[in-house]
Amino acid sequence: MKPVKVGICGLGTVGGGTFNVLQRNAVEISRRAGRGIEVAQIAARHLNPACDTGDTPITDDVFDVVNNPEIEVVIELIGGYTVAFDVVMQAIANGKHVVTANKALIAVHGNEIFEAASKQGVVVAFEASVAGGIPIIKALREGLAANQIDWVAGIINGTGNFILTEMRDKGRTFDDVLAEAQMLGYAEADPTFDVEGIDAAHKLTILASIAFGIPLQFDKAYTEGISKLTTADVRYAEAFGYRIKHLGIARRTADGVELRVHPTLIPADRLIANVNGVMNAIMVNGDAVGSTLYYGAGAGAEPTASSVVADVIDVVRALTTDPNNRVPHLAFRAESLSDLAVLPASAIETAYYLRIQAKDRPGVLAKVATILSEREINIESILQKEVEEQAGLVPIIIMTHRVREQKMNDAIEALEALDEVVSPLMRIRVEQLN
Numbered sequence: 170m171k172p173v174k175v176g177i178c179g180l181g182t183v184g185g186g187t188f189n190v191l192q193r194n195a196v197e198i199s200r201r202a203g204r205g206i207e208v209a210q211i212a213a214r215h216l217n218p219a220c221d222t223g224d225t226p227i228t229d230d231v232f233d234v235v236n237n238p239e240i241e242v243v244i245e246l247i248g249g250y251t252v253a254f255d256v257v258m259q260a261i262a263n264g265k266h267v268v269t270a271n272k273a274l275i276a277v278h279g280n281e282i283f284e285a286a287s288k289q290g291v292v293v294a295f296e297a298s299v300a301g302g303i304p305i306i307k308a309l310r311e312g313l314a315a316n317q318i319d320w321v322a323g324i325i326n327g328t329g330n331f332i333l334t335e336m337r338d339k340g341r342t343f344d345d346v347l348a349e350a351q352m353l354g355y356a357e358a359d360p361t362f363d364v365e366g367i368d369a370a371h372k373l374t375i376l377a378s379i380a381f382g383i384p385l386q387f388d389k390a391y392t393e394g395i396s397k398l399t400t401a402d403v404r405y406a407e408a409f410g411y412r413i414k415h416l417g418i419a420r421r422t423a424d425g426v427e428l429r430v431h432p433t434l435i436p437a438d439r440l441i442a443n444v445n446g447v448m449n450a451i452m453v454n455g456d457a458v459g460s461t462l463y464y465g466a467g468a469g470a471e472p473t474a475s476s477v478v479a480d481v482i483d484v485v486r487a488l489t490t491d492p493n494n495r496v497p498h499l500a501f502r503a504e505s506l507s508d509l510a511v512l513p514a515s516a517i518e519t520a521y522y523l524r525i526q527a528k529d530r531p532g533v534l535a536k537v538a539t540i541l542s543e544r545e546i547n548i549e550s551i552l553q554k555e556v557e558e559q560a561g562l563v564p565i566i567i568m569t570h571r572v573r574e575q576k577m578n579d580a581i582e583a584l585e586a587l588d589e590v591v592s593p594l595m596r597i598r599v600e601q602l603n
C-alpha cells in the first residue's frame with residue numbers, strides 16, 4: 170500500500186520534534202499503522218536547526234499544504250487562534266483530517282471546529298494539546314469510558330511547575346527560571362499564558378469536556394496564576410505538611426461543574442505533590458475505577474511529538490472507518506453532550522490557607538477568629554509566628570475547613586478592613602485529593 174501523505178504546518182519546537190520522530194521511527198510506525206507515513210510538504214517561516222528536512226518540499230505559505238491535493242492529514246503546529254484557525258477550518262473544508270497540539274485553539278474554537286469536522290466526516294485529533302506526552306485524552310476518552318468521572322485534578326503546565334520547583338529547591342528567582350523554560354522550548358509564545366494559568370485553563374477546559382460530556386466553555390473557567398506566590402508561602406505550607414502546586418481542577422458537584430486553575434496546597438505525601446520540573450501529572454477519579462494517576466513530560470519537542478505522531482497513526486487507521494463509528498471528539502456523541510452548568514467561582518467549595526500580615530497588637534487573633542466564626546468558617550489550625558517579616562508586622566497563618574468561596578470572600582473583605590491587617594492578605598486554596 171502507498172504511504173499516507175501528511176503535511177506539517179509550523180516547524181518550531183513541536184514541528185521539528187514531530188518531523189524527527191516520524192523519520193527515526195518510520196519502520197515501527199508503519200508496522201503499527203499498516204501503512205507508511207510520508208511528510209509530503211512542510212510550511213515553515215524558518216528552518217529548524219534541530220531537524221534535517223533533507224529533500225522534503227518546504228513552502229512559506231501554509232495554504233500550499235492545506236490545499237495540496239496529495240495530502241490527507243494536515244498537522245497544525247503553529248499555535249495561536251488566527252492563522253491556525255484558518256488552517257484547520259480550510260483543511261476540514263478540503264476534506265482533510267487534522268492533528269493539532271494547539272490547546273488555545275481547541276479550548277476557544279473547538280465546538281465550531283468539531284461541528285465542521287463531523288459534517289465533513291473528518292477527524293480532528295488533539296492529544297498533544299493537553300499535558301504534552303501523557304496520553305491523557307486517550308485514557309479519559311477510551312480507557313475510562315465505563316466510568317462516571319467525578320473529578321480531574323492535574324499539574325498541566327510544564328513551565329509553571331518547572332518554575333515552582335526550581336524556586337523551591339534551588340532558591341532561583343521567578344524571572345531567571347522562566348527565561349530558562351523559554352530557552353528550552355517549554356513556554357508558550359506569550360509566557361503570561363503559562364504563568365497566569367491561561368494555558369492550564371485551556372487544557373482543563375478540554376479535559377472537563379471529555380470527562381463530563383459538556384461543550385468546551387473556556388470563558389467560564391476560573392483562572393489564577395503563580396506570579397503572586399512567595400517563598401514564605403512555600404515555607405509555611407511545608408510547616409503544615411503541604412506542598413504548593415499549580416493545579417487545574419474540574420469537579421462534578423450536585424449543582425454543576427467546578428472549572429478552576431489556581432495554586433493549591435496539597436498534602437506533601439501525595440504522589441502528585443512530588444511531581445517536579447517540567448513533568449505533568451493528572452489524577453482522574455471515576456466511580457468504578459477510583460483514583461488513577463497519569464505522569465510524564467508535559468512539554469518539550471519529542472514528548473509532545475510522541476502524542477502528535479500517535480494521533481497521526483490513529484487518523485491513518487481511521488481513514489477506512491465509518492465516520493459515524495469513530496471515537497467522538499469530546500468522548501460523548503455530539504448529540505448527547507449535556508448542559509450541566511459550569512459554576513461561578515463564588516460557588517466553589519474548598520478549604521483555605523490564609524496568610525495575614527498583622528500589626529503586633531494584643532487582641533488581633535481574637536478579632537480574626539471572630540470574623541471567621543461569624544461566617545461559619547471553621548479553623549483547622551493556626552500558626553502565629555513571632556518573627557517579624559516586616560517591621561512591626563507578624564504573620565498569622567490559618568488553615569480552614571471547606572467552605573463556599575462566597576463566604577470566604579466576605580470574610581477576607583472584613584479581615585482586610587481591620588485596622589491591624591495589611592491588605593491584601595494571601596489566600597491559597599487547599600485540596601486533599603483523596
Ligand SMILES: NC(=O)C1=CN([C@@H]2O[C@H](COP(=O)(O)OP(=O)(O)OC[C@H]3O[C@@H](n4cnc5c(N)ncnc54)[C@H](O)[C@@H]3O)[C@@H](O)[C@H]2O)C=CC1
Pocket residue numbers: 178179180181182183184212213214215229230231246247248249252270271272273297298301354355356357358467468469470473
Ligand atoms: N512547546 C511545547 O512543549 C508544546 C507546545 N504545544 C503547542 O504546540 C504548538 C506549537 O508550539 P511550539 O512548537 O512550541 O511553538 P514554536 O514557536 O516553537 O513553533 C511555531 C512555529 O510556527 C511557525 N509559524 C508561525 N506562523 C506561521 C505561518 N503563517 N506559516 C508557517 N509557519 C508559521 C513559527 O515560525 C514557528 O517556527 C502551539 O500550539 C503550542 O501551544 C503543545 C504542547 C507542548
Ligand SMILES: N[C@@H](CC=O)C(=O)O
Pocket residue numbers: 298300301325326327328329355356357363368467468469
Ligand atoms: N507551555 C506549555 C507547553 C505544553 O503544553 C507548558 O509549559 O506546559
Ligand code: NA
Pocket residue numbers: 296297298299300301302303304305306476
Ligand atoms: Na496528551
